[in-house]
Amino acid sequence: MHIKRENISPDNFLFYCSKCGNSQKISLKDLIIKEIPLLLDVDSHKLEQAYKKGNLKFYQNRFITALQFRKSVAKIEAGTMVCFSNEIHIIRGFPKIRRTLMLEKAMELHFQREVAVEEKMNGYNVRIAFINPEIVAFTRGGYVCPYTTRKASEIMDLSKFFYDYPDLVICGEMLGTDNPYVSHYYPEIGKLGFRIFDIREKVTGKPLSIKKKNYLLEKYNLPPVRLFGLYSLPEAPTKILELVKNLGENGREGVVMKDPLMKIPPLKYTSSQAHADELVYAFKFPFDLGKSFFFSRVVREGFQSYEMQESKDEMKKRAQRLGESILYPMVETIKHISADEVAGEDLVMEADNREEAEEFLHHLQELGVVAVLLKYENGRAVIRRIHQSTTDKIKNFLNGGLY
Amino acid sequence: MHIKRENISPDNFLFYCSKCGNSQKISLKDLIIKEIPLLLDVDSHKLEQAYKKGNLKFYQNRFITALQFRKSVAKIEAGTMVCFSNEIHIIRGFPKIRRTLMLEKAMELHFQREVAVEEKMNGYNVRIAFINPEIVAFTRGGYVCPYTTRKASEIMDLSKFFYDYPDLVICGEMLGTDNPYVSHYYPEIGKLGFRIFDIREKVTGKPLSIKKKNYLLEKYNLPPVRLFGLYSLPEAPTKILELVKNLGENGREGVVMKDPLMKIPPLKYTSSQAHADELVYAFKFPFDLGKSFFFSRVVREGFQSYEMQESKDEMKKRAQRLGESILYPMVETIKHISADEVAGEDLVMEADNREEAEEFLHHLQELGVVAVLLKYENGRAVIRRIHQSTTDKIKNFLNGGLY
Numbered sequence: 001m002h003i004k005r006e007n008i009s010p011d012n013f014l015f016y017c018s019k020c021g022n023s024q025k026i027s028l029k030d031l032i033i034k035e036i037p038l039l040l041d042v043d044s045h046k047l048e049q050a051y052k053k054g055n056l057k058f059y060q061n062r063f064i065t066a067l068q069f070r071k072s073v074a075k076i077e078a079g080t081m082v083c084f085s086n087e088i089h090i091i092r093g094f095p096k097i098r099r100t101l102m103l104e105k106a107m108e109l110h111f112q113r114e115v116a117v118e119e120k121m122n123g124y125n126v127r128i129a130f131i132n133p134e135i136v137a138f139t140r141g142g143y144v145c146p147y148t149t150r151k152a153s154e155i156m157d158l159s160k161f162f163y164d165y166p167d168l169v170i171c172g173e174m175l176g177t178d179n180p181y182v183s184h185y186y187p188e189i190g191k192l193g194f195r196i197f198d199i200r201e202k203v204t205g206k207p208l209s210i211k212k213k214n215y216l217l218e219k220y221n222l223p224p225v226r227l228f229g230l231y232s233l234p235e236a237p238t239k240i241l242e243l244v245k246n247l248g249e250n251g252r253e254g255v256v257m258k259d260p261l262m263k264i265p266p267l268k269y270t271s272s273q274a275h276a277d278e279l280v281y282a283f284k285f286p287f288d289l290g291k292s293f294f295f296s297r298v299v300r301e302g303f304q305s306y307e308m309q310e311s312k313d314e315m316k317k318r319a320q321r322l323g324e325s326i327l328y329p330m331v332e333t334i335k336h337i338s339a340d341e342v343a344g345e346d347l348v349m350e351a352d353n354r355e356e357a358e359e360f361l362h363h364l365q366e367l368g369v370v371a372v373l374l375k376y377e378n379g380r381a382v383i384r385r386i387h388q389s390t391t392d393k394i395k396n397f398l399n400g401g402l403y
Numbered sequence: 404m405h406i407k408r409e410n411i412s413p414d415n416f417l418f419y420c421s422k423c424g425n426s427q428k429i430s431l432k433d434l435i436i437k438e439i440p441l442l443l444d445v446d447s448h449k450l451e452q453a454y455k456k457g458n459l460k461f462y463q464n465r466f467i468t469a470l471q472f473r474k475s476v477a478k479i480e481a482g483t484m485v486c487f488s489n490e491i492h493i494i495r496g497f498p499k500i501r502r503t504l505m506l507e508k509a510m511e512l513h514f515q516r517e518v519a520v521e522e523k524m525n526g527y528n529v530r531i532a533f534i535n536p537e538i539v540a541f542t543r544g545g546y547v548c549p550y551t552t553r554k555a556s557e558i559m560d561l562s563k564f565f566y567d568y569p570d571l572v573i574c575g576e577m578l579g580t581d582n583p584y585v586s587h588y589y590p591e592i593g594k595l596g597f598r599i600f601d602i603r604e605k606v607t608g609k610p611l612s613i614k615k616k617n618y619l620l621e622k623y624n625l626p627p628v629r630l631f632g633l634y635s636l637p638e639a640p641t642k643i644l645e646l647v648k649n650l651g652e653n654g655r656e657g658v659v660m661k662d663p664l665m666k667i668p669p670l671k672y673t674s675s676q677a678h679a680d681e682l683v684y685a686f687k688f689p690f691d692l693g694k695s696f697f698f699s700r701v702v703r704e705g706f707q708s709y710e711m712q713e714s715k716d717e718m719k720k721r722a723q724r725l726g727e728s729i730l731y732p733m734v735e736t737i738k739h740i741s742a743d744e745v746a747g748e749d750l751v752m753e754a755d756n757r758e759e760a761e762e763f764l765h766h767l768q769e770l771g772v773v774a775v776l777l778k779y780e781n782g783r784a785v786i787r788r789i790h791q792s793t794t795d796k797i798k799n800f801l802n803g804g805l806y
Contacts, residue, residue: 098805105803267805286702291694294701296806299689302733303800306741315730323726327718330705338709397706400508402501402670403699 010058013084028058028067036067036082039090039203042074061144064131068142069093077205079142085132091169092205094125094140094198097256097268101303104237107257110267115236115257116210117243119226120268121195122184122253122277123175128152129202130162139181143367147349147360148174155194161220168208172196173225180347180360180383186252192350195225197256207262230260240269241308248273272318275300276325284329285343285387287394298322333390338398343390346374347383357381413461416487431461431470439470439485442493442606445477466539466547472496473544480608482545488535494572495608497528497543497601500659500671504706507640510660513670518639518660519613520646522629523671524598525587525656525680526578531555532605533565542584546770550752550763551577558597564623571611573625575599583750583763583786589655595753598628600659610665633663643672644711651676675721678703679728687732688746688790690797701725736793741801746793749777750786760784 013026026035032051037044050056055071059081069080072093079093100106107115126148127138135158137148151174152158158170177183178191186193196217199208208216210227217224231239236257244254248271258266275297282289282297305318333343351357354376361383364371374382397403416429429438435454440447453459458474462484472483480496503509510518529551530541538561540551554577555561561573580586581594589596599620602611611619613630620627634642639660647657651674661669678700685692685700708721736746754760757779764786767774777785800806 100803101800101806102803105801106805107803109803110805283701283705286698286705291698294698295689295694298686298697298729299733299806301730302686302689302737305730305734306737315734316727319726319730320723321726322730323722323724324719326701327704327708327722327725330702331708331718334705334709397504398508400503400505400510400512402509402513403504403702 032056032067035088039082039088040076040080042076046074059142063134063136063144063146063149066142070141079138079140081138081142083131087132089129089131090203091127091129091131091138091142092200092203093142094127094171095205095265097266099300100257100267100269101300102307103240103269104307106267107233107237111233111236111257111259111264113233114230114260115233116230116260117228117236117240118197118256118258119228119247119252120254120256120270121173121175121186121225122182122274123173123179123195124181126152126172126174126194127200128158128170128172129168130166132166135159135162141367143363145360146356146363147180147351150356151192151350152194155192156222157220158222161216161222164220165216167202169200169202169205170196170222171198171200178348178350178380180349180364183347193223195223197225209262210258210260228255244269244271245308247271270300272301272304272321276321279322279325280329283326284333284345285390286330286333287389287392288343288387294326334394334398337391337394343387343394344384345387347371347385349381349383350379351376351381352379354381357383435459435470438491442485442491443479443483445479449477462545464547464549466537466549466552467534469545471545482541482543484541484545486534490535492532492534493606494530494532494534494541494545495603495606496545497530497574498608498668500669502703503660503670503672504703505710506643506672507710509670510636510640514636514639514660514662514667516636517633517663518636519633519663520631520639520643521600521659521661522631522650522655523657523659523673524576524578524589524628525585525677526576526582526598527584529555529575529577529597530603531561531573531575532571533569535569538562538565544770546766548763549759549766550583550754553759554595554753555597558595559625560623561625564619564625567623568619570605572603572605572608573599574601574603576628581751581753581783583752583767586750596626598626600628612665613661613663631658647672647674648711650674654680673703675704675707675724679724682725682728683732686729687736687748688793689733689736690792690795691746691790697729737797737801740794740797746790746797747787748790750774750788752784752786753782754779754784755782757784760786 010028013028013031014023032047033044037047047056050073055073057068057070059066059068065084067082069076069078072078077093077095081091083089083091125140129136135153136144137152139145173195175186175195176189176192177185199213199216200206214224228243240255247254251273253274254268254270256266256268278297282293301318301322305315310318337343349360357373357376361371361373370386370388372384374384413431416431416434417426435450436447440450450459453476458476460471460473462469462471468487470485472479472481475481480498482496484494486492528543532539538556539547540555542548576598578589578598579592579595580588602616602619603609617627631646643658650657654676656677657671657673659669659671682700685696704721704725708718713721740746752763760776760779764774764776773789773791775787777787
């Protein structure tokens with residue numbers, strides 16, 4: 001079954017049969033209750049319910065026409081996209097990677113024999129796929145990001161890979177300082193770069209083994225994340241604790257541990273400095289980020305300090321880092337708002353022209369982010385993201401509002 | 404209208420008319436929809452709904468038979484008790500005292516001309532009232548605490564006061580180290596003591612003026628909280644910031660600011676050390692206390708540091724105190740549980756005999772607190788309160804459970 005994209009609207013899909021060439025109209029409803037349940041092996045009633053509740057949504061922009069899983073439905077992850085090109089392409093949502101608090105015990109329970117340890121980098125999660133006739137980049141939630149889509153193909157030569165493997169999805173992290181979502185400096189990345197951690201199948205989301213993935217990345221000259229090594233299960237925790245300590249001291253985030261065959265879901269483990277960085281960010285905008293966000297990062301610190309069997313001095317250092325990463329940014333923001341400013345963050349991106357920057361802004365607004373284009377000059381746009389709750393609440397308290 | 408307490412059960416109240424002496428049965432339902440709405444000036448339908456939802460509950464123990472407001476209903480505060488003795492006594496819930504984050508601005512908005520500044524002490528809130536024929540002590544939620552009831556009359560001679568003023572309620576804080584709710588050391592209190600901050604009317608909950616209150620307390624030789632003084636509005640904030648700083652340095656909690664005539668609701672403001680103490684407590688039992696609990700204490704620190712215009716050094720000290728009050732107790736608890744112990748706190752109380760301690764234990768269980776009597780010896784009972792979520796979750800993570 002094929003679909004003609006030009007004719008697609010929520011109520012009117014034009015299919016033509018790949019065997020006899022006959023065309024036939026089909027409604028979105030029929031797609032949801034007849035076609036997609038077969039492709040995804042999920043109950044048609046559940047999909048219909050999800051559509052009614054808005055957890056499954058019609059999505060259309062200049063790149064694709066699709067159904068977007070805003071929330072997970074049965075075993076189908078949030079962020080899954082069912083794209084209607086000349087045929088149906090399904091890009092599964094990137095699965096949540098669970099976190100170990102106690103590295104040794106969790107690895108012992110979770111893995112078998114060996115683990116591959118890769119670097120976890122601080123950027124934003126991107127899935128890149130060929131949706132005939134274009135190569136498209138999806139953010140975690142399934143939105144097509146115009147900036148990422150353009151940059152991905154500038155940074156990497158993806159056409160050969162997708163020519164040979166149109167049914168695979170490249171999963172990686174967009175990194176660097178000119179990253180309009182998560183700006184973080186890496187010496188080897190600089191302004192903007194991409195690192196690939198998974199190659200997965202369309203429709204099933206099944207990942208290739210580490211070996212197969214790295215073979216393909218090398219063959220097509222695509223940039224992998226750092227693989228620190230393969231460790232036997234007994235030696236891994238000590239190695240990883242040491243590794244994560246070093247990564248932290250170099251301002252880096254942490255690691256992802258993987259079954260070499262990718263039959264077992266990966267786990268992640270992060271450095272104290274990464275927790276502190278995230279707390280700094282969170283307490284810059286204390287009324288916009290959730291209380292669970294603060295709490296979970298603080299809990300990680302407790303378990304890490306315990307597992308690392310820290311000395312009194314090391315603990316004191318950690319406690320101080322924790323306290324400073326909470327207090328300083330908060331006071332900074334209060335001062336800032338007391339000067340009649342707003343709580344905002346300025347994000348930098350490259351853009352060939354003002355229209356491109358504005359298209360990205362539009363994309364942010366679609367995500368529910370309040371942002372304005374602050375300036376555009378010589379191919380660089382500065383976008384100010386505004387944290388409205390923090391601005392409003394702090395202003396209110398400064399004016400004598402009661403807690 | 405009078406009520407005969409001996410005959411009271413949820414379905415069967417025996418009243419007798421104060422005029423003619425005639426007795427008449429009345430159901431709880433009729434009380435809720437006919438009598439209480441008149442006394443409290445609240446909609447009968449709302450009360451009935453509250454009773455159906457369990458927000459208004461029948462409450463009976465060896466001291467009283469009552470209706471307890473588990474949650475607020477219209478303008479009637481949670482913790483309000485409608486007690487059926489030989490007549491109806493209404494003890495209003497103690498109103499929540501709101502907090503200033505920015506002292507100067509909030510006071511300017513909130514008060515007029517002058518404020519009385521009293522010490523806010525770290526114990527538990529108690530209302531004491533004469534419910535014919537006994538003097539009874541209520542905790543914040545309206546429960547009659549057998550321990551507090553007994554101790555209140557041991558610590559203070561309340562009979563003369565209540566003989567003269569049966570329609571007033573004494574509101575204060577039970578303090579000291581042998582305090583089975585909130586154990587905190589005060590040099591002038593030692594093991595157990597009581598300090599009175601308000602005298603309020605039954606039924607309306609209206610507080611006496613500061614002057615009238617202190618006159619009565621002096622006359623009946625009852626212990627008031629410290630009154631630091633009366634300050635004019637312009638000078639108050641600077642004085643209070645200084646005062647709270649000193650209080651904190653002496654391990655004390657903070658202040659309550661009051662309109663001398665008590666026509667305006669009071670406000671509270673607390674020291675950094677008090678926030679740290681509460682964080683220590685919270686992070687000893689991180690999975691039992693709410694995330695909002697952590698968050699609000701941390702936010703207080705931010706605004707206080709800002710308003711006190713701290714130097715770099717002072718801020719660093721505060722940040723360190725904050726970080727240590729989070730990390731240290733958490734790691735301590737993880738270590739403790741890793742040794743196969745439970746997350747618990749041992750509370751000490753005086754008790755004339757084992758039965759008394761057990762009655763208190765029973766009272767705690769009624770409040771939903773998991774506790775056991777650890778030992779009883781020479782008039783002192785040690786009660787272990789168990790924090791089950793913290794115990795279970797930390798055990799799970801130590802065993803490799805994923806976050």
